[in-house]
Each structure stands twice: as C-alpha cells, then as structure tokens.
Amino acid sequence: MCLPLILVIVGLIVYPAFYSIHLSMLNKAQTRFIGLGNFRFLLSRDTFWMVVEQSAIFALSAVFFKAIIGLITAHLINNLPTKGQRKWRGMLLVPWVIPLALSSLAWWWLFDPTLSAFNWVLTGLGLRAIPWLSDPYWARFSVILVNVWYGAPFFLIMYLAALKSVPEQLYEAAAIDGANAWQRFVHITLPMMRNIIAITVLFSLIVTFANFDIVQILTGGGPRNMTHVFATYAFLLGIRSGDLPLGAATSLFMFPILAIAAIFILRGVRKRGREIG
Amino acid sequence: MTTAALAVPATRRLGMRSSLRRNRRWALILSYVFLILFAIFFLMPPYYMIVTAFKSDAEMARMATNPWIIADGVTLDQFRILFTQTDFLIYFKNTAIVTACVVVITMVISVLAAFALGRMRFWGSGILATGIFLTYLVPDTLLFIPMFQIVKWLGLLNSYWSMVLVYPTLTVPFCTWIMIGYFQSIPKELDEAALIDGAGHLQMLFKIFIPVALPGIIAATIFAFTVSWAAFVYPMAFLYSSDQQVLTVGTVTTLIRGDVYKWGMLMAGALVAAAPPLVIYAFLMDYYIAGLTAGATKG
Numbered sequence: 001m002c003l004p005l006i007l008v009i010v011g012l013i014v015y016p017a018f019y020s021i022h023l024s025m026l027n028k029a030q031t032r033f034i035g036l037g038n039f040r041f042l043l044s045r046d047t048f049w050m051v052v053e054q055s056a057i058f059a060l061s062a063v064f065f066k067a068i069i070g071l072i073t074a075h076l077i078n079n080l081p082t083k084g085q086r087k088w089r090g091m092l093l094v095p096w097v098i099p100l101a102l103s104s105l106a107w108w109w110l111f112d113p114t115l116s117a118f119n120w121v122l123t124g125l126g127l128r129a130i131p132w133l134s135d136p137y138w139a140r141f142s143v144i145l146v147n148v149w150y151g152a153p154f155f156l157i158m159y160l161a162a163l164k165s166v167p168e169q170l171y172e173a174a175a176i177d178g179a180n181a182w183q184r185f186v187h188i189t190l191p192m193m194r195n196i197i198a199i200t201v202l203f204s205l206i207v208t209f210a211n212f213d214i215v216q217i218l219t220g221g222g223p224r225n226m227t228h229v230f231a232t233y234a235f236l237l238g239i240r241s242g243d244l245p246l247g248a249a250t251s252l253f254m255f256p257i258l259a260i261a262a263i264f265i266l267r268g269v270r271k272r273g274r275e276i277g
Numbered sequence: 278m279t280t281a282a283l284a285v286p287a288t289r290r291l292g293m294r295s296s297l298r299r300n301r302r303w304a305l306i307l308s309y310v311f312l313i314l315f316a317i318f319f320l321m322p323p324y325y326m327i328v329t330a331f332k333s334d335a336e337m338a339r340m341a342t343n344p345w346i347i348a349d350g351v352t353l354d355q356f357r358i359l360f361t362q363t364d365f366l367i368y369f370k371n372t373a374i375v376t377a378c379v380v381v382i383t384m385v386i387s388v389l390a391a392f393a394l395g396r397m398r399f400w401g402s403g404i405l406a407t408g409i410f411l412t413y414l415v416p417d418t419l420l421f422i423p424m425f426q427i428v429k430w431l432g433l434l435n436s437y438w439s440m441v442l443v444y445p446t447l448t449v450p451f452c453t454w455i456m457i458g459y460f461q462s463i464p465k466e467l468d469e470a471a472l473i474d475g476a477g478h479l480q481m482l483f484k485i486f487i488p489v490a491l492p493g494i495i496a497a498t499i500f501a502f503t504v505s506w507a508a509f510v511y512p513m514a515f516l517y518s519s520d521q522q523v524l525t526v527g528t529v530t531t532l533i534r535g536d537v538y539k540w541g542m543l544m545a546g547a548l549v550a551a552a553p554p555l556v557i558y559a560f561l562m563d564y565y566i567a568g569l570t571a572g573a574t575k576g
C-alpha cells in the first residue's frame with residue numbers, strides 16, 4: 001500500500017535531488033564532467049555573494065517580523081471574548097489563502113511607479129513619493145514587506161492554536177500569586193509555547209529562504225540584481241539563460257541550510273509528539 | 278484591632294477588583310484598536326484588487342482621483358475584456374484539470390500509505406514516516422532544475438500534464454503525514470472489533486478509517502487543492518505556450534503583454550483566479566486551519 005508513496009518520494013524527490021548533484025558537475029552543454037567547476041565559478045562572482053547576502057537578509061528579517069506580528073496578533077485575538085475570535089481569525093488569515101503569485105501581482109500594482117496607491121497617500125500627506133521597486137534598497141524593503149504580509153497569518157494561526165493548549169489553571173495560579181501580564185507571558189506562555197515557536201520559525205525559515213514567487217514577480221531580481229534570492233537566481237541562470245548545471249549548482253547552495261533547519265524541526269516535532277502523548 | 282485589620286484588606290481588594298475590571302476593559306479596547314490596524318494591513322491588497330477590478334480604465338488613468346475608491350461607478354468591463362479577449366478561460370480550465378487530477382492522485386496515495394504506516398508495524402515503517410516528513414521540507418525551488426531535465430526526457434515539457442506529474446511532490450508528503458496522525462488517533466478497539474467480525478483490511482479502511490477520519494481527509498484534500506491551485510515555480514519553468522499555461526503564471530506573465538499594463542483586467546484576473554481557494558476557505562475554515570496546524574502537532 002505504500003508502494004505509490006515510495007514511488008513518488010524516490011522517483012520525484014530523492015532521485016531529482018541526487019540527479020541535481022550530478023547535473024551541477026557538468027558543463028553548460030551537459031557533455032563534459034567538470035567537477036566542482038560550476039561551484040568555483042559561482043563563488044568567484046560578486047553577484048553570487050550578493051545573492052547569498054540578500055537571501056540571508058530576506059529570510060532572517062522576514063521571519064523575525066512574521067514571528068513578532070504573529071505573536072502580537074495571536075495575543076490580541078486571544079484577549080477577545082470567545083465569540084468574536086473566529087471572525088477576526090478568519091479575516092486575518094486571508095493573506096495566507098490567496099495564491100501568493102496573485103497577491104504579489106496586487107502588491108506590484110500597489111507599488112506601481114506612476115500610479116502607486118501608496119504614493120498617492122504619501123503625496124496627499126505632503127510627503128515624498130517612494131520609488132518602491134526602482135530603488136535597490138527600497139526594493140529590498142518591499143519584497144520583505146510582502147513576505148511578512150503573506151507569512152504572518154501562518155504564525156498567528158500556529159500561536160493561537162498553541163495558546164489555546166496552555167492550561168487555564170496555570171494562569172489562574174499565577175494571577176493568585178500576583179504575577180502581572182508580562183510575567184505571565186514570560187514565565188508561562190513562552191515556556192509552554194517554546195517548542196511550537198521553534199517549529200514554526202524553522203519551518204518558515206525554510207519556506208522563506210526558498211521563496212520564489214514574490215521576488216520573481218515584483219522585481220525579477222532587479223534593480224541591479226540587488227533583490228535576487230537563491231531561487232530566482234537559479235531560475236535566471238538555469239532556465240532563462242539555459243545553463244541548467246549552473247542553475248542546479250546555485251540551488252544546491254540552499255541545501256545545507258535547509259538540511260540543518262529540517263533536522264531541528266524533526267527533533268521539535270518528535271518532542272512535541274511525545275508531550276501530547 | 279482585629280476588625281480594623283480585617284477591614285483594610287477587604288476594601289483594598291474591592292478597589293483592586295474594580296480597577297482590574299477597568300484594566301481589562303482598556304485592554305479589550307486596545308486589542309480592538311490594534312486588531313483593526315493589523316486587519317487594514319492584511320486586507321489592503323485584496324481590497325485594492327477588488328476596487329481596481331471594478332473600475333473603468335479612464336478613471337484609473339486620472340492621477341488626481343483617489344485610487345482607493347471607485348468614483349465613476351462600478352463597471353464589469355474589465356471582466357468582459359478578460360473573458361473575451363484573453364486566454365484567461367483556457368488557463369482556468371487547465372488549472373482546474375490539473376488540480377482535480379492532483380487532488381485525486383494525492384488522496385489515493387496518501388490515504389493508502391497513511392493507513393499502512395499508521396496501523397501496521399513493518400520493517401522500515403518508522404524510517405519511512407520520518408522520510409516522508411523530511412521530503413515535505415524539500416522545497417520546489419531546490420528541485421525544479423533537475424525536474425526540468427526529467428520532464429524534458431519524458432517529452433512533457435510545455436504540457437500541463439507535466440504539472441500532474443510533479444505537483445504530487447508538493448502535496449503527497451504533507452497529506453500522508455497528517456493522515457498518519459488522524460489514523461493513529463482512531464482507537465485500536467475499533468479495528469479489533471472489525472477484525473473479529475471478519476472484515477478484511479480494505480473493508481476496514483473504507484468502513485471504519487475513512488468515515489472516522491473524515492475531518493482529516495477533508496483537511497488534507499483542502500491542502501492538496503490550495504497547493505496545486507497556487508503552485509508557481511514549476512509552471513513558470515516548464516510551461517511556455519498559452520494553450521498549456523495555468524492560472525497563476527498565465528495571469529502574472531502572459532496577460533502582461535506590451536508596455537501598457539491593463540491593471541483593471543489584471544486585477545479582475547487575479548480576483549477570479551483567487552476566488553476558488555477563498556470560497557473553500559470561507560466555507561470550510563475550520564478544516565483549513567486544522568490542516569494547517571496539524572503538521573506541527575500531529576505525528
């Protein structure tokens with residue numbers, strides 16, 4: 001009964017992963033084995049190091065703000081009377097439900113150079129219009145903003161589920177002992193949620209680090225390659241320029257980071273599985 | 278002396294309780310204020326999508342009017358152009374076919390596998406369950422380049438059937454993982470009773486496991502649906518002609534031709550393309566959320 005599953009996993013995930021390693025060691029025409037030549041070539045390029053830097057900035061800052069916003073909104077919703085919680089939760093999860101490619105398109109339109117709706121508000125307030133996607137640093141800010149917008153609701157849902165699983169008696173006991181809201185948060189909520197926070201952060205780190213849609217649609221990696229992340233750069237080299245081996249080598253650089261995160265997630269999930277029993 | 282000592286804390290406690298209530302009211306008001314701010318941030322792009330889709334091109338070109346409202350009246354022109362002058366309906370049909378196939382394939386594979394892994398202990402079952410979880414964490418952006426070569430070998434490049442082949446890599450691991458969790462939560466006594474009554478394994482699956490774990494099956498189906506509806510990397514890399522294109526890539530790249538972006542039509546397209554997942558979410562929110570949170574809590 002597991003045979004179809006094994007076929008999918010081995011044929012379409014494990015095999016391509018190993019094939020990717022072989023592919024990355026060929027020359028552009030895939031006729032000659034060149035060892036680590038592609039990797040050496042990438043490491044000698046300034047653009048590649050910019051991609052590494054931007055991927056790190058993109059993933060770390062986006063995950064950080066997603067986690068913070070998710071935590072805040074989860075607490076705010078948890079404060080409300082139970083009746084209204086559903087409605088708010090339903091409303092705030094909408095960014096996660098819209099296919100990312102389509103909401104990125106809407107963001108692009110919001111950032112439009114001449115008709116930007118944000119700039120209409122800014123100039124209306126007497127401020128200067130912002131070159132959202134044409135200035136490299138603003139473009140970096142914009143792609144991170146869109147990622148935070150998209151991913152924060154996921155954190156919200158995970159935290160809210162975790163908050164509900166913290167036993168009410170703990171808070172009552174703390175209240176009787178005179179703990180204030182902040183102390184209750186630090187000494188009860190955080191320790192009880194530590195595991196779920198870790199899992200969510202690591203999971204989001206993988207997804208964000210490997211993100212493709214937002215950057216590809218909003219900037220295509222520009223201006224001056226400043227917003228490229230691993231996935232879009234691999235797409236540019238491998239598919240657009242037709243150098244599959246070089247593209248494969250680029251995306252393989254993601255592997256060590258993803259593998260480390262995956263191992264920690266697995267440990268966290270196992271631990272949580274034992275806690276729940 | 279004793280009465281005085283007793284009276285003081287009592288009044289203080291009373292005062293404390295009313296201040297506590299006042300604090301709680303303030304906390305509630307503040308919560309609402311901040312939630313409204315966050316809601317504005319989260320709902321602004323979809324709102325703007327709707328506003329743009331129902332606006333005329335003439336109004337959009339006027340830079341002085343407020344872009345956040347529809348001043349000249351609601352029009353369906355953008356949708357008419359979208360449906361009659363573009364290939365949008367072809368994209369929609371292609372995505373619908375691909376998604377339907379992927380959902381069926383995913384559910385058959387993952388329910389069978391989860392049944393086996395959740396109930397029978399056999400050699401390597403533990404390793405296989407761990408392996409499933411790890412493959413779920415392998416992102417499509419790591420695989421799309423070797424996959425391009427594989428799809429090319431199979432002669433499926435620029436055919437939407439290649440999507441039916443590759444999307445299960447995104448859906449099967451997670452769906453199997455959450456179905457294992459759901460199946461394991463079914464009490465062992467139920468299958469023992471069924472075995473005593475002479476039911477075979479398949480009968481057990483269809484008569485007991487699937488009905489009892491129906492919430493899990495709905496959650497997994499929703500997950501498979503939304504993932505294959507929204508997939509972007511694979512079609513972006515493998516499909517290039519308009520008659521084979523799917524909704525996400527078709528709307529984002531193919532509808533944008535020439536120098537002038539027809540934003541009204543684009544937003545109308547984005548709105549129609551985003552509608553099916555949003556409708557499912559609106560009606561089956563609890564299952565949707567159960568599927569979302571199950572990954573980290575089950576297993």
